[in-house]
Structures are given as C-alpha cells and as structure tokens.
Amino acid sequence: MLKFILKRILISVPVLIGVALVLFVLLNVVPGDPVTLMMGEHIKPNLIAMFRERMHLDDPVLIRFGRYILNALRGDFGVSYKDQREVSDLIAMAFPHTVKLTFYAVLVSWMIGIPSGIAAAVKQNTFIDRAFMGFSLMGVSLPVFWAGLLAQYVFAYKLAWLPTTGYYSFRYYIMPSVVLGWSSAGTVARLTRSNLLESLRNDFIRTARAKGLSESAVVVGHALKNALIPVVTVMALQVANLLGGAVMTESVFGIPGLGRIAVKAIADRDMPMLQGTVLFTTAIVIAGNLAADIVYAFLDPRISVEAG
C-alpha cells in the first residue's frame, strides 16, 4: 500500500512540471509588458529597461522557467506584479476560504446526492425516481452563477433569511455551499442510482436474498458498497469541478478565495499570481485523485492485488 502511494506521488511530479511549463509558455506568449502593468502607461523607457533587468525578464524563457521551478520547489512562487506581495502569502490567505466552501459543498452534494440516488434506484421508474432525478438534473444543468444569483434574489433579497455576500460566519457560507454542492449533487445522485441499479443485477445480490436477508440489508449491506466505489472516484474528480465552480461561486458571493484571486489575476494580467494559483490548484486536483485511488484500494479488495 505504501509503495503504491509513493509510486503515485512520484508520478505526479512530472505532471506538475508539465502543467507549469505549459502555463509558463502560454503566459509568456500573451502580449503585455509586466513593467508597464506594474508602473502604469507613462513610465520612462530607461526605467522599464531597469526593471526588466532586475526582474530577469530578458533572460531566455527556459532559464526563467528553470529558475521559476527551482523557486517553486522551495515554496517561492514569486511576487505579485500588482500587489507587490509574495504570491505564496496571498494563496495562503485565500486558500482557507476555498477549502471551507469546497468542504461544505462536498458535504451538501453527498448528503443530497447519495440518499436521492438510493431512493431513485430502489423506487426505479416511479414518481419518486423521476422527482429526485429531475431535481438533480436541474442542479447539473443550472450554471452556478445563475443559480447563485437566483438564490440571492430569493433567500437574501425577498425572504431576507441569509446574507447576500461576505465570508464572516457560517451563515454566509450556507447559500454558496448549497448552490455549489447542488451542482455536483446531481452527478453524485445519477451515478449512485445507475451504479446501484447495476449492482443490484449482480448474481451475488441473488445470493444475499437467498440467504434470507431483508431488502434493506441487501441494498445497504451488499449492493451499496459495490455501487459507491466508482462514485468515490468520481467524487474526487469532482473536487476539480468544485474548485472550478468555486471560482464562479466565490465571485457571486464575494468570498475572497482562490477563485477570486485567480480571476483578479487574469483581469490584472498578473502573471506570477495566476501561475501560482493555477499550479496550486493543479496540485490539489492531483492530490484529490491520489486520495481517490487510496480510498478505492481501501474499499475494493481486488485493487491492491492488481497494483501489486
């Protein structure tokens, strides 16, 4: 097991470097001079040259990339062009907000998704099935920003139950988490339903029934564990989606998380900032996938043998 985990971590290193390289090249192709961005349009040309020199902007791209990677390995992602602060500090400030939001959203999506998937599968082709699936389909189809605005209109403006924007207490996180969680709850519910239905068609389900187990013991005890193994994997991939969704949700609800600083970095063409956030997000997605594989191996006894 430990060998398996170490192997997976080692594999993810080249992935990260690859992502960093692509990013670096792309961001360097984009027009615009960092110095003008920092200092404004009307700066003297000799000053521009001085700053370019100081920031090593005239070195060949590969050398700059190598320097960037070496610094990044030490946790130094450079200095934001705009704020003149360490990128790593800014990420460290934003990240907890995103973690909080994503965590609540995952909770919401599991708590809505898995039970409705089970209910829909057990009551296949009935009104309950259709109602749950319709509700979850709505979550998948509604864009987060639109659902977010709608929720703000109804619950904050009309009913005044919850605050519109901000990040000061748990109450502020309720609406964004539900909106974000709902978007992935649909996927979880549909996946749970189809996997459970498939799982219930297995021969071992007949064995469990022939043993004399009750229907609920058959579903929960024998079918569900098999059905949830693929759901767990997809859930970890959903972390990537949720982070993506968090970008929009954070913007709508005014939460200063990773998504917000990434969007701001794009608007400001703040290269080190953008590079730092994207690279960091990539690392989280990779970590999420690794976690999924570990949980998978833990749930499915056949996996560890195959990984050998």
Add this chain to the structure above:
Amino acid sequence: MLEIERLCTHFFTSRGVAPAVDNVTITIPPKSIVGVVGESGCGKSVTALSVLRLVSSPGRIVSGSIRLDGEELLTKSGPAMRAIRGDRISMIFQEPMTSLNPVYTVGRQVSEAITLHTNAARGEARGRTVEMFRAVGIPEPERRFKSYPHQLSGGLRQRVMIAMAMACRPEVLIADEPTTALDVTTEAQILHLMKELETAFGTSIMLITHNLGLVAEMCDYVYVMYAGRIMEQADVFELFDNALHPYTTGLLGAIPRPGGERRRLFNIEGMVPSLLDLPKGCRFSPRCGRAISRCHEEEPELRGVCRGHAVRCFLYKNESGAAR
C-alpha cells in the same frame, strides 16, 4: 418434504405473457435427491427461484402451491419467507465466480447467514463457519475465512457457496447447475461432497441440471422439463432403462457412450420454442420425430404409465404399459 403443486410462474413482458413454469408439480421427499432436467430456458431455474419466491419482475407466481412440510409458502409474509430462505431452504447457483460479493471476505458472507438465522454471537458464528469450511473440504479453513472471493479458485468458491447454503442445516437444498461452470475433476469432488452432506445432514436436494450423466450418478427420482412443462417423470433407474417420451430418448441419445458401437450422436432437431409463441398442441411436437397429427392439435396430459412413471405423450396409454 417439499411439495410444488400445479405451479405457474409467468413473465409479463411487453410482447406478451411467457409461461416459463406452467402447471408444474414436483415432490421432493425427505432425504432424497431429485433431479430436474432440461435444456436451457425450459423453466428449471425459474421453478427453483419460485420455491424461494425470488422470481424477479416481470416474472410472477400466478397460481399453484408450494408447501414445506405441509406449510404453504406462497401465502407467507415477507419476513416469514425471509426466515425460511437460507435457513430451511437454501440455494446454490451456477456461477461460483459471480455469486459471492467481491468486497467482503468469504468468512463474513457465510457467518452472515448464521447470525441472521440463529442467535449466535459473532465469535460463535465465526467458529461455526470455520467448522463448516472444514466440513466442505476447504483447506486451511481459518486462513480462508479471511480470503476474498477473487483469491479463491472456482471449485473453492463453490465449496464456500455450499458451506453458506448448508450453514443452517436446511431441510432442502436447491442446487441450480452447481457444477456447470467447473472443470470435470472439480465437478466430481463437488458432487461427491453434496452426496456426503445429504447423508450427513439429512438434507433433501433438488438438483437442476442439463446433464443426464450427473442425474444418473446422483438422483433418486427425475423430472424432465420442456418449455415450462413436465414431460416425463420417473425413478432414475426406470428412466434410464425405459425412457418413453421422444424428448427424453432424444436427450439420452445425445450422450456419447464409451465401448458401444460407433454411431452418430443423436441430436434433437430445431430449437426450444419461444415461450411467447408456443406451438399448438404438444410443445415438443414441432421437433418430435414421432409426432402424429393429433400431437399438433391438442396437448397431451401427464399420465402415469406404471408405478412412479408418468409421461406427457399420446404414444403411451395409461398404466397398461407402453403401447408402442
């Protein structure tokens, strides 16, 4: 004693009603092995699942009676029926590869049956499972308790299935093609084991198979099924010495015999009819080499020809013996 009387299990599909089991009467006396023989799709497995009331939709038991020691099973409530499954009647299936849950240890799956039907504590159930594993000839039973199904061979998995089925000492064991998926040597061992358990525990066995060789070796009494109907039933010796129904003789002719003169193996022409589109008259008539015009018009009754031997065919008359 298990009595299945005039059982009808039909499948209500969008294309019509398929009478998978049609007026089937089978009796399984105590301490005996009864064979149910027929080609794939003749209704053997559905009969077996009907006994446990595990026929899944769109199939439904339409009429008939199934009695275990005189107790009617078809009117029992859900919980009362569950208390019988795995305890008084249990079943083993054709596919040992897929009949065990891959995510639990085999020990846990067997002891689950014990804790469910007895008030044995976990530890006691574990002990009884290991004992059961030993009884069905699983080597190193303590170690195997913790094995997952994928770590065991097909033969061992079928032994686990048998251990699970026998764990509560059932009165009746239904074995649905228990050795079809196994190789020949393993098959012999499993059959030997089942026969042993029958003697040791006094469990009756309903053996469902398409293999007449297996029937000859194991069974006391045989039912031959075709397209949802019993075509012939007899004592095992009587059936092999004096098979009457053209379908039965066809099945017997399809077995290669060593030593005898070399001749072409007989095969029954055509295919099993679709249950949605059954032929008029005798269900076997379109494939029957000896069919007379009457066979295509009306369906014969199942009639006794001599003691314990009945056949559904116009070629034979009552009790008086064969009128060939």
